[in-house]
Amino acid sequence: xxxxxxxxxxxxxxxxxxxxxVMLGIxxxxxxxxxxxxxxxxxxxxxxxxxxxxxxxxxCGIHAGANYGGAITAILLRTPGTPAAAxxxxxxxxxxxxxxxxxxxxxxxxxxGIGGLASVLVMIFLSPVVSNVALMFGPSEYFAIGVFGLTxxxxxxxxxxxxxxxxxxxxxTLTLVGLDPVTGYPRFTFGSMDLLGGVPFLAALIxxxxxxxxxxxxxxxIGQLREEAPHFDNSHTSLREIGELTPEAVKSGLIGxxxxxxxxxxxxxxxxxxxxxxxxxAKDKSQFGKGDPRGLVAAESANNGITGGAMVPLLxxxxxxxxxxxxxxxxxxxxxxxxxxxxxxxxxxxxxxxxFLGLIAINILMLVCGFLFSGPVAQxxxxxxxxxxxxxxxxxxxxxxxxxxxxxxxxxxxxxGALGYFFEENDYPLSPIVLAIILGPMVETNLRRGxxxxxxxxxxxxxxxxxxxxxxxxxxTVWFSVRSRKATFAxxxxx
Amino acid sequence: xxxxxxxxxxxxxxxxxxxxxxxxHAQAFxxxxxNSIVAFGAGGSTDVAARSLxxxxxxxxxxxxxxxxRTGGAGAVGMLALANARPDGYTIGTVNFExxxxxxxxxxxxxxxxxxxIRKVQASPATLTVPADAPWNTLEEFLEEAxxxxxxxxxAASPPGAVWNVAAGLITNATGTDINVVPFDGGAQSAVAxxxxxxxxxxxxxxxxxxxxxxxxxxxxxxxxxxxxxxxPDVPTFTEAGYDIVFGSWAAMAAPKDIPEDxxxxxxxxxxxxxxxxxxxxxxxxxxxxxxxxxxxxxxxxMEAEAAxxxxxxxxxxxxx
Numbered sequence: 001x002x003x004x005x006x007x008x009x010x011x012x013x014x015x016x017x018x019x020x021x022v023m024l025g026i027x028x029x030x031x032x033x034x035x036x037x038x039x040x041x042x043x044x045x046x047x048x049x050x051x052x053x054x055x056x057x058x059x060c061g062i063h064a065g066a067n068y069g070g071a072i073t074a075i076l077l078r079t080p081g082t083p084a085a086a087x088x089x090x091x092x093x094x095x096x097x098x099x100x101x102x103x104x105x106x107x108x109x110x111x112x113g114i115g116g117l118a119s120v121l122v123m124i125f126l127s128p129v130v131s132n133v134a135l136m137f138g139p140s141e142y143f144a145i146g147v148f149g150l151t152x153x154x155x156x157x158x159x160x161x162x163x164x165x166x167x168x169x170x171x172x173t174l175t176l177v178g179l180d181p182v183t184g185y186p187r188f189t190f191g192s193m194d195l196l197g198g199v200p201f202l203a204a205l206i207x208x209x210x211x212x213x214x215x216x217x218x219x220x221x222i223g224q225l226r227e228e229a230p231h232f233d234n235s236h237t238s239l240r241e242i243g244e245l246t247p248e249a250v251k252s253g254l255i256g257x258x259x260x261x262x263x264x265x266x267x268x269x270x271x272x273x274x275x276x277x278x279x280x281x282a283k284d285k286s287q288f289g290k291g292d293p294r295g296l297v298a299a300e301s302a303n304n305g306i307t308g309g310a311m312v313p314l315l316x317x318x319x320x321x322x323x324x325x326x327x328x329x330x331x332x333x334x335x336x337x338x339x340x341x342x343x344x345x346x347x348x349x350x351x352x353x354x355x356f357l358g359l360i361a362i363n364i365l366m367l368v369c370g371f372l373f374s375g376p377v378a379q380x381x382x383x384x385x386x387x388x389x390x391x392x393x394x395x396x397x398x399x400x401x402x403x404x405x406x407x408x409x410x411x412x413x414x415x416x417g418a419l420g421y422f423f424e425e426n427d428y429p430l431s432p433i434v435l436a437i438i439l440g441p442m443v444e445t446n447l448r449r450g451x452x453x454x455x456x457x458x459x460x461x462x463x464x465x466x467x468x469x470x471x472x473x474x475x476x477t478v479w480f481s482v483r484s485r486k487a488t489f490a491x492x493x494x495x
Numbered sequence: 496x497x498x499x500x501x502x503x504x505x506x507x508x509x510x511x512x513x514x515x516x517x518x519x520h521a522q523a524f525x526x527x528x529x530n531s532i533v534a535f536g537a538g539g540s541t542d543v544a545a546r547s548l549x550x551x552x553x554x555x556x557x558x559x560x561x562x563x564x565r566t567g568g569a570g571a572v573g574m575l576a577l578a579n580a581r582p583d584g585y586t587i588g589t590v591n592f593e594x595x596x597x598x599x600x601x602x603x604x605x606x607x608x609x610x611x612x613i614r615k616v617q618a619s620p621a622t623l624t625v626p627a628d629a630p631w632n633t634l635e636e637f638l639e640e641a642x643x644x645x646x647x648x649x650x651a652a653s654p655p656g657a658v659w660n661v662a663a664g665l666i667t668n669a670t671g672t673d674i675n676v677v678p679f680d681g682g683a684q685s686a687v688a689x690x691x692x693x694x695x696x697x698x699x700x701x702x703x704x705x706x707x708x709x710x711x712x713x714x715x716x717x718x719x720x721x722x723x724x725x726x727x728p729d730v731p732t733f734t735e736a737g738y739d740i741v742f743g744s745w746a747a748m749a750a751p752k753d754i755p756e757d758x759x760x761x762x763x764x765x766x767x768x769x770x771x772x773x774x775x776x777x778x779x780x781x782x783x784x785x786x787x788x789x790x791x792x793x794x795x796x797x798m799e800a801e802a803a804x805x806x807x808x809x810x811x812x813x814x815x816x
Binding site for chain 1: 536542543546547550562564565566567568569571572575600601602603646649654655656657660675677678679680683684686687688690691692693694706707709710712778781782783814
């Protein structure tokens with residue numbers, strides 16, 4: 001890489017574009033209902049008049065910023081701003097409840113930056129190699145990945161494994177709604193057009209996580225119950241803590257990159273897989289789900305790890321790695337650049353290298369911007385609780401509506417809110433439902449696609465060394481998780 | 496107060512001006528921006544073509560055309576929304592091949608008869624594409640292998656009822672072969688499955704395989720076009736090989752059926768100019784979008800025949816009730 005390439009990136013217009021992208025991404029990601037995909041889709045027309053490189057850098061900035069932004073509301077309000085922030089709720093919100101909101105937001109930022117940088121490095125040095133690996137993944141391998149992801153249910157189960165499995169079964173059942181992926185026939189849509197596209201995931205996610213908490217707090221308000229004055233600790237995270245969590249962040253960033261490389265698996269999947277791995281490798285698992293910074297860092301680093309990983313199949317094969325890169329392909333095309341196998345030959349010095357450098361700069365800009373944001377934004381939780389409850393409900397309704405401009409989705413979201421409330425009151429965990437909704441379609445489609453390919457021969461799923469390895473990993477994970485559950489809950493019941 | 500008076504006079508003048516402008520515009524259509532519904536996600540091939548076509552709308556219509564993505568139900572949600580929109584010319588949209596399959600598949604109560612086609616814009620002809628290192632170099636060699644090993648070869652295509660699956664159905668029907676059609680999620684995923692050796696062939700469009708052909712990874716055995724495709728002059732058509740298959744996806748601009756004639760004409764003229772715009776033509780050429788200009792009413796007649804054809808294929812595949 002020569003000096004001229006650096007100079008071509010470090011122009012004022014490029015830097016402004018990146019900065020604007022990162023900030024718009026953070027704000028958009030934080031608002032439920034505006035996902036990274038939607039912010040990019042909304043802003044593509046505004047990039048028409050920009051130079052291609054500046055436009056692409058701005059859009060990549062949004063991608064990075066939104067993946068972090070989603071964590072802010074997930075941590076402070078238990079309202080995941082994007083699907084990728086679903087796993088962030090698990091330990092992020094409990095941290096905020098303990099008064100460590102600012103620390104949690106800062107850790108999420110730091111993890112996002114590390115995850116993003118790790119994935120950019122993977123992209124720069126391994127793109128050609130990694131894209132060949134992606135081609136080796138067929139239906140059996142994707143099915144295996146899906147099953148492996150589902151083993152995280154044991155990790156997020158809470159006290160009762162049975163209740164977690166019930167929740168997961170409900171989630172899997174919900175994914176049956178919509179067009180059958182193999183025969184194309186409408187299933188469980190009750191003749192309604194609204195359900196033809198399946199249960200909208202973000203509406204379910206917002207309903208399940210955000211509303212029950214708002215309901216509970218309003219119930220306490222109406223009952224004139226005094227809420228304990230929320231303890232608020234405005235302190236920063238420390239350099240020492242950052243140092244301790246760095247290995248976790250790097251590992252999760254690499255997991256995120258790996259998942260991102262696979263077309264068809266996005267940040268939501270990556271975050272849960274990394275979360276589960278963090279929990280598996282931790283010696284003391286007792287704090288996971290109750291505000292363990294390692295869980296938060298794993299989820300956030302992994303969902304930003306997607307940003308570089310998903311660019312690999314985009315740039316080398318012309319195939320999007322996730323929903324966001326699917327929109328990016330369109331943006332590239334509009335600017336006269338066709339991603340695909342010829343891009344590395346035709347645009348190496350004019351586009352690929354500058355893009356690599358730009359992505360590094362974007363992650364650094366995100367760390368700086370986010371650091372300035374995180375202090376003021378963490379003060380949200382000090383607002384009077386009526387403001388917070390009202391705000392969360394309004395944001396939830398707008399969020400559910402704006403995905404498809406559909407009132408049906410709003411009612412569905414409210415229904416999920418009621419379901420979530422009922423579940424939590426009866427000690428059923430919500431994460432298995434979310435995990436099942438994320439992974440259900442991947443598991444089902446690839447199972448049936450694989451069976452169709454091999455004319456019903458189920459043993460064909462074990463014929464590839466990659467899928468065999470992943471199945472073995474899944475089995476080992478379940479075995480360890482169940483064993484560690486016994487140990488954890490044996491000690492707590494003695495205490 | 497002079498100040499007050501000034502403000503009042505200024506306000507009155509502005510109000511009058513506003514009325515005058517309003518009156519002038521009331522006669523002209525359009526006097527505000529027009530919505531264009533795209534039934535597939537932002538950034539997909541349908542969306543990109545739709546956005547690039549209307550990018551310079553203000554130069555020809557004096558107003559912007561704003562693209563709105565209404566996704567869901569494999570295009571059913573957006574196209575039904577277009578059919579049911581107020582027919583005042585301010586809602587138009589892109590309709591695709593899938594429109595022909597909604598009624599036969601019982602997916603949505605909407606079809607070509609609910610639309611007024613403004614013009615056909617784009618054609619994406621189907622192909623039969625195999626890996627570059629595959630042992631077959633002609634369509635006949637591939638079919639010979641399929642005849643000798645019924646059910647063994649695999650074709651990656653879209654899910655049943657969607658365009659590339661219908662294409663695969665047409666090919667197996669016309670050639671009398673038994674090939675295992677495996678549903679993937681559309682063109683890009685089918686290309687990856689073929690590149691990764693999960694399947695033996697795919698039916699996806701010229702546009703979707705072209706880069707991989709140039710890169711030396713894939714080769715096209717036949718195109719489902721009436722004449723040889725300009726980008727692939729050495730590749731024969733199915734018709735040349737004796738199989739009557741001319742098929743592919745398409746995109747057309749359409750409005751709700753009852754749009755007033757004068758507004759229809761205004762849109763039709765405006766869109767023709769946008770289509771002929773050099774910038775759009777260049778863009779399409781550079782991005783492998785095969786443009787196909789057919790005026791709306793002529794296209795509607797073509798679609799009557801095509802709809803019956805598609806319904807027959809879907810019935811033969813056992814997808815209809």
